[in-house]
Amino acid sequence: MGYNCVVLVKQVPDTKRISGKVMNDDGTVNRSALPAIFNPEDLNAIETALQIKDKFTGRLVVISMGPPSAAAILRESLFRGADETILISDPGCAASDTLATSYILSCAVKKLDYDIVLCGRQAIDGDTAQVGPQLAEKLGITQISYVEELTELVGRTITVRRNIGNGWQQVKASLPVLLTVTSDANEPRVAAAKKMMKYKNALTPIEAEQKIKSENPQANSSEVKKLVERKCGELKEKGLLIKHWNLNDISADMTWCGQSGSPTKVHRIQSVVLAAKQSKEIQPTDEGIADMIHELIEDKTIA
Amino acid sequence: MSNFYRDNDDIQFLLKHIDLHKITEICVESFKYAGKFDYAPASSDEAIQNYNMVLDSLGQLAGDFIAPRAENVDRDGNILNEDGSVTRPKGLQESLEKLAQAEVMGFTLPYRFGGLNFPNLVYSMAIEIISRADAALMNIFGLQGIAETINAFASEEIKQMYLPDFAAGKVTGAMVLTEPDAGSDLQSVKVSGHDMEEERPATVYQDAQGNWFIRGVKRFITNGCGEILLVLARSEPEISDGRGLSLFLVERGPWVKVRRLEEKLGIHGSPTCELFFNDAPAKLIGERQRGLITYVMSLMNGARIGIAAQSLGIAEAAFRVARDYAASRKQFGVVIEKLPAVRDMLIDMKLAIEAGRALLYEASRVVDMEIGYAKWLETNPPEDKDLAKQLKSQSRQYKRYASMLTPMSKYYCSEMCNKVAYDSIQVLGGSGYMRDYACERHARDARITTIYEGTSQLQVVAAVRGVCSGTSENLLTELAQQKFDPELSDLLEKLAEGTEQLKKAIVFIKENGSEYMDLYGRPLVDMAIDLINGYLLCSQASANVMQVSAENGTKIPMKEHKTATARRFITKNAPRIKASAETICTGDKSTFQQYEVLVGPVPEPG
Numbered sequence: 001m002g003y004n005c006v007v008l009v010k011q012v013p014d015t016k017r018i019s020g021k022v023m024n025d026d027g028t029v030n031r032s033a034l035p036a037i038f039n040p041e042d043l044n045a046i047e048t049a050l051q052i053k054d055k056f057t058g059r060l061v062v063i064s065m066g067p068p069s070a071a072a073i074l075r076e077s078l079f080r081g082a083d084e085t086i087l088i089s090d091p092g093c094a095a096s097d098t099l100a101t102s103y104i105l106s107c108a109v110k111k112l113d114y115d116i117v118l119c120g121r122q123a124i125d126g127d128t129a130q131v132g133p134q135l136a137e138k139l140g141i142t143q144i145s146y147v148e149e150l151t152e153l154v155g156r157t158i159t160v161r162r163n164i165g166n167g168w169q170q171v172k173a174s175l176p177v178l179l180t181v182t183s184d185a186n187e188p189r190v191a192a193a194k195k196m197m198k199y200k201n202a203l204t205p206i207e208a209e210q211k212i213k214s215e216n217p218q219a220n221s222s223e224v225k226k227l228v229e230r231k232c233g234e235l236k237e238k239g240l241l242i243k244h245w246n247l248n249d250i251s252a253d254m255t256w257c258g259q260s261g262s263p264t265k266v267h268r269i270q271s272v273v274l275a276a277k278q279s280k281e282i283q284p285t286d287e288g289i290a291d292m293i294h295e296l297i298e299d300k301t302i303a
Numbered sequence: 304m305s306n307f308y309r310d311n312d313d314i315q316f317l318l319k320h321i322d323l324h325k326i327t328e329i330c331v332e333s334f335k336y337a338g339k340f341d342y343a344p345a346s347s348d349e350a351i352q353n354y355n356m357v358l359d360s361l362g363q364l365a366g367d368f369i370a371p372r373a374e375n376v377d378r379d380g381n382i383l384n385e386d387g388s389v390t391r392p393k394g395l396q397e398s399l400e401k402l403a404q405a406e407v408m409g410f411t412l413p414y415r416f417g418g419l420n421f422p423n424l425v426y427s428m429a430i431e432i433i434s435r436a437d438a439a440l441m442n443i444f445g446l447q448g449i450a451e452t453i454n455a456f457a458s459e460e461i462k463q464m465y466l467p468d469f470a471a472g473k474v475t476g477a478m479v480l481t482e483p484d485a486g487s488d489l490q491s492v493k494v495s496g497h498d499m500e501e502e503r504p505a506t507v508y509q510d511a512q513g514n515w516f517i518r519g520v521k522r523f524i525t526n527g528c529g530e531i532l533l534v535l536a537r538s539e540p541e542i543s544d545g546r547g548l549s550l551f552l553v554e555r556g557p558w559v560k561v562r563r564l565e566e567k568l569g570i571h572g573s574p575t576c577e578l579f580f581n582d583a584p585a586k587l588i589g590e591r592q593r594g595l596i597t598y599v600m601s602l603m604n605g606a607r608i609g610i611a612a613q614s615l616g617i618a619e620a621a622f623r624v625a626r627d628y629a630a631s632r633k634q635f636g637v638v639i640e641k642l643p644a645v646r647d648m649l650i651d652m653k654l655a656i657e658a659g660r661a662l663l664y665e666a667s668r669v670v671d672m673e674i675g676y677a678k679w680l681e682t683n684p685p686e687d688k689d690l691a692k693q694l695k696s697q698s699r700q701y702k703r704y705a706s707m708l709t710p711m712s713k714y715y716c717s718e719m720c721n722k723v724a725y726d727s728i729q730v731l732g733g734s735g736y737m738r739d740y741a742c743e744r745h746a747r748d749a750r751i752t753t754i755y756e757g758t759s760q761l762q763v764v765a766a767v768r769g770v771c772s773g774t775s776e777n778l779l780t781e782l783a784q785q786k787f788d789p790e791l792s793d794l795l796e797k798l799a800e801g802t803e804q805l806k807k808a809i810v811f812i813k814e815n816g817s818e819y820m821d822l823y824g825r826p827l828v829d830m831a832i833d834l835i836n837g838y839l840l841c842s843q844a845s846a847n848v849m850q851v852s853a854e855n856g857t858k859i860p861m862k863e864h865k866t867a868t869a870r871r872f873i874t875k876n877a878p879r880i881k882a883s884a885e886t887i888c889t890g891d892k893s894t895f896q897q898y899e900v901l902v903g904p905v906p907e908p909g
Contacts, residue, residue, distance in 0.1 A: 192360075192406040194406045197419070
């Protein structure tokens with residue numbers, strides 16, 4: 001018996017490779033200075049889904065909400081074994097906080113047939129870990145966060161081990177279920193050779209249009225439209241079309257999307273530059289360690 | 304996070320420098336499969352993009368997944384179970400699963416069997432990348448020649464039955480050649496001889512229905528616990544030489560028992576098995592009697608290229624340990640790389656690796672051209688007679704180059720990696736001798752490379768024929784006719800002088816007969832290799848294709864690095880070439896005449 005999995009993924013700035021001027025003068029992130037990568041724990045979520053697919057068969061759909069350039073990580077998903085990919089891209093999505101994002105994603109997931117929804121534990125740019133749990137609430141399904149091992153999947157019952165900070169907990173749940181997966185769950189596979197050779201040519205309709213325009217700079221808009229339609233038809237036939245859904249396609253209520261759907265207000269952004277280098281010697285005695293812990297709690301470095 | 308392709312400027316440079324368009328066009332038969340298989344490329348640009356993407360993915364797997372497991376694979380080794388099955392080290396098993404998922408176990412196989420149909424040149428790059436991460440894993444990843452041999456010589460039925468599983472990474476193979484009394488000399492693979500039935504070398508026989516069965520022992524079989532075994536056995540008892548041997552396919556089953564696992568110096572992850580075939584059902588590959596003389600020779604040539612690539616990977620890994628250590632270890636108030644003796648070792652290690660890579664990639668390129676032309680002439684012979692004649696002559700030329708460059712690469716790279724691994728320990732000193740650093744493992748893993756798939760001495764025998772028969776002179780002439788940067792003219796003069804010395808040495812050797820040729824084969828082959836490498840490095844130094852990383856995150860043109868490399872390599876080797884020529888022309892035959900006088904008697908036992 002197969003299981004249909006939907007994995008939600010995000011393209012993020014590579015915060016591990018910070019170099020040069022990554023903060024703008026106004027305190028916002030200068031995205032062009034950071035390479036865009038696949039959010040690392042989303043790859044763990046995909047790996048878990050692929051292991052389910054390898055063992056039990058079933059369909060794996062990968063969805064990403066983001067700018068048109070997020071198509072890159074959907075291709076990456078195809079390289080690893082996704083059956084279908086969908087890009088949710090719409091100007092109305094801009095400035096969405098986690099609440100609006102989870103609403104938009106829930107509209108998309110509701111259109112699909114799923115048994116298990118998987119997300120990475122959190123994205124490295126926002127570090128909120130909120131979207132997965134919020135999405136489960138909006139879908140009205142069970143959620144298990146911080147999954148570090150898929151222990152068993154029998155019939156409609158899933159058993160997983162989740163990290164609870166100071167230990168772990170084994171949880172059994174009925175499908176459908178939403179899991180958020182940590183980096184301890186597995187080591188993601190690399191892109192597969194034949195899938196790369198095939199799917200490197202996969203495009204979203206937006207990319208197809210850009211390609212047609214650059215190849216036919218003389219064409220007028222109706223000619224371009226025709227060419228794009230033909231190109232998308234060809235891509236679809238070969239299984240190389242990455243679906244594009246806008247907010248209309250997923251019947252989203254605009255008031256819940258973007259800025260209007262986002263109650264989170266950023267109060268202040270501070271660019272913290274750690275300039276000073278100081279070292280302090282701690283005596284290797286119980287007293288020395290207790291003093292250090294006390295000091296760290298005092299200045300709220302640890303809670 | 305490390306990627307063994309992206310962090311290797313030289314491999315990336317060579318992928319750009321070598322004319323891959325030509326190789327690709329001939330390898331994929333002018334892209335005629337583009338519509339038939341959804342992943343087959345439609346142009347050489349697309350094919351080259353594929354090579355890059357696949358090497359990148361493999362480089363990530365090697366750096367992030369395989370390399371971190373190598374130390375434990377080395378320590379754990381393989382375990383022989385009571386039922387004759389073998390349990391692989393956990394890390395190696397995990398790496399094999401990842402390689403299968405990465406769809407890289409049918410690197411050169413045709414699309415129709417699920418292979419990538421990549422050129423051998425790219426496969427050499429891949430083997431190097433994997434071997435740098437774990438040399439022992441190469442003995443499975445780099446054994447794809449077994450599937451390639453089935454593809455080249457077996458019946459369509461056998462191909463259909465086994466090749467898709469190879470490409471999917473569901474099965475691994477072994478080449479089952481060696482017997483207790485037949486190592487380098489495979490012609491002496493036995494028909495029978497020992498009294499103890501269980502000790503008899505493997506023999507093959509047919510039942511009344513014409514089915515083949517194998518019974519007896521084979522020894523030192525790399526990955527003998529694999530699922531598909533290609534077994535060399537004597538099918539014609541009345542013919543005692545190589546023409547009496549045929550090649551058979553045996554599937555793993557209760558009829559094959561691993562009796563023993565060897566305890567070895569290195570490559571602990573690779574199981575070396577003694578096998579007992581208990582009336583194992585066997586399938587004949589191709590035709591009888593061609594087992595050794597055609598099929599195993601072809602398999603061996605591929606395997607030699609593979610070992611050369613494995614050697615490069617080990618050398619690269621060993622060099623990096625030393626380079627890293629020398630830049631941070633302080634003695635006498637300075638980092639040790641400031642000391643001339645240490646610095647010299649590191650430069651020579653790096654130079655030797657780049658020279659070895661130049662030679663191996665040239666050999667792989669020539670093998671691709673040879674195979675490509677042969678396939679072209681076989682499947683689509685041109686109607687134009689002149690063109691057909693021209694193609695045939697080119698194909699023959701590539702074949703001659705391949706049969707000389709293949710043993711040269713195996714010889715040069717394997718000897719080089721032993722030297723590099725030895726010096727890597729030397730740079731680390733006492734620490735290098737301890738298990739705390741990987742260089743002692745690299746040195747142990749390196750040691751087998753000059754031995755298996757034909758010892759260095761046998762590679763020299765194979766290469767020296769080509770050197771003396773005019774092939775080396777043809778190749779050197781061809782290489783010298785390339786377009787070079789004028790800046791290199793003094794180096795080219797040195798190479799031309801060296802070529803003259805080589806020619807004189809060849810004349811002298813030929814005058815002294817074939818025994819003398821074997822005696823002085825090594826210095827002669829060394830000369831030829833140094834000259835070929837000299838030209839290859841000059842050609843690389845004449846290309847202006849990319850920037851490479853230098854100190855403190857800066858970039859310099861690769862041309863600058865390659866020019867310095869070529870200059871030092873040729874300048875340092877010119878006296879060696881001269882000395883080799885002089886050694887050869889001494890006419891000293893004491894090896895034949897005074898052996899007992901020089902070595903003394905055989906030591907008494909006890």
